[in-house]
Amino acid sequence: MGIKxxxxxxxxxxxxxxxxxxxxxxxxxxxAMDSYALRLGNNILGNPDNEAAIECTVLGPIIYFxxxxxxxxxxxxxxxxxxxxxxxxxxxxxxxAGSLLSFGRPHLGCRAYICFQGGLDIPEILGSRSTxxxxxxxxxxxxxxxxGDRIPFRHHYTGKDSLFHWSMDPGLYPDLATEVVRVLDGPxxxxxxxNAQKSFFSDVFTISxxxxxxxxxxxxxxLWLTEQKExxxxxxxxxxxxxxxxxxxxxxxxxxxxxxxxxxxAQVATIDLSLLAQKGPNDRISFKRVSLDEAHxxxxxxxxxxxxxxxxxxxxxx
Numbered sequence: 232m233g234i235k236x237x238x239x240x241x242x243x244x245x246x247x248x249x250x251x252x253x254x255x256x257x258x259x260x261x262x263a264m265d266s267y268a269l270r271l272g273n274n275i276l277g278n279p280d281n282e283a284a285i286e287c288t289v290l291g292p293i294i295y296f297x298x299x300x301x302x303x304x305x306x307x308x309x310x311x312x313x314x315x316x317x318x319x320x321x322x323x324x325x326x327x328a329g330s331l332l333s334f335g336r337p338h339l340g341c342r343a344y345i346c347f348q349g350g351l352d353i354p355e356i357l358g359s360r361s362t363x364x365x366x367x368x369x370x371x372x373x374x375x376x377x378x379g380d381r382i383p384f385r386h387h388y389t390g391k392d393s394l395f396h397w398s399m400d401p402g403l404y405p406d407l408a409t410e411v412v413r414v415l416d417g418p419x420x421x422x423x424x425x426n427a428q429k430s431f432f433s434d435v436f437t438i439s440x441x442x443x444x445x446x447x448x449x450x451x452x453x454l455w456l457t458e459q460k461e462x463x464x465x466x467x468x469x470x471x472x473x474x475x476x477x478x479x480x481x482x483x484x485x486x487x488x489x490x491x492x493x494x495x496x497a498q499v500a501t502i503d504l505s506l507l508a509q510k511g512p513n514d515r516i517s518f519k520r521v522s523l524d525e526a527h528x529x530x531x532x533x534x535x536x537x538x539x540x541x542x543x544x545x546x547x548x549x
């Protein structure tokens with residue numbers, strides 16, 4: 232026994248940190264769009280970082296709990312509720328059997344994560360439980376969750392909630408109201424016209440409605456190369472910002488292909504991938520250049536904070 236999907240929501244999938252080591256065979260990494268929110272949720276529950284969770288997009292699902300379970304909600308504030316009562320985020324919450332988890336109006340961000348202590352009882356496919364919908368594998372039957380799906384828990388929580396009246400400091404998570412995304416110069420940055428280089432760091436870009444887990448299409452003034460030329464396809468990654476011949480940039484996201492042939496003007500710094508993942512259609516973003524050393528320093532600081540958090544939480548589960 233576990234949970235039953237009463238309503239599926241806009242796009243509700245099972246994701247962990249992704250399917251690594253197979254890109255050379257053309258297999259996408261996939262995984263959580265906001266991997267930091269997923270890590271934090273798992274840490275709060277005492278789970279391994281890579282435990283699979285449910286990723287909800289904009290309009291969340293309605294989920295019936297057939298068994299009691301300890302859960303944690305992280306990421307976007309999509310107005311979560313248990314039996315119509317507001318559900319606090321960033322803390323462990325014991326949901327009783329027979330309860331309904333639902334979501335209301337999105338307040339900030341567009342992707343929330345439902346983490347379960349002990350995880351969900353679904354098989355690993357190629358080393359991951361992440362859903363790769365375009366490939367029809369992983370997650371729950373290789374697809375987004377549908378009404379009527381029943382997903383078992385791997386472990387059933389039998390403790391009391393009296394031990395869990397604490398929460399994580401939300402300040403450890405990015406401010407989703409921020410519109411500035413930090414980037415490093417891409418390998419073809421110098422191939423763009425000087426005006427395009429300046430525009431890239433001064434203009435405001437809008438995320439198009441034609442965006443998904445594979446990539447965000449951006450609209451702004453076109454970014455032109457100094458000369459059009461053929462490029463050999465090369466490896467790309469989450470956050471690579473490609474510019475096709477029409478001059479409108481595309482930011483590759485979690486379900487990105489393994490290679491691409493368009494010039495890469497910039498690469499989103501790892502520290503800001505979570506912020507970017509929480510932006511949706513019609514949201515506006517701008518880019519700020521940082522050095523590789525700065526990007527490493529920011530990520531190192533985040534890892535240190537995560538390590539302290541995990542140590543503090545481990546004491547609560549002893």
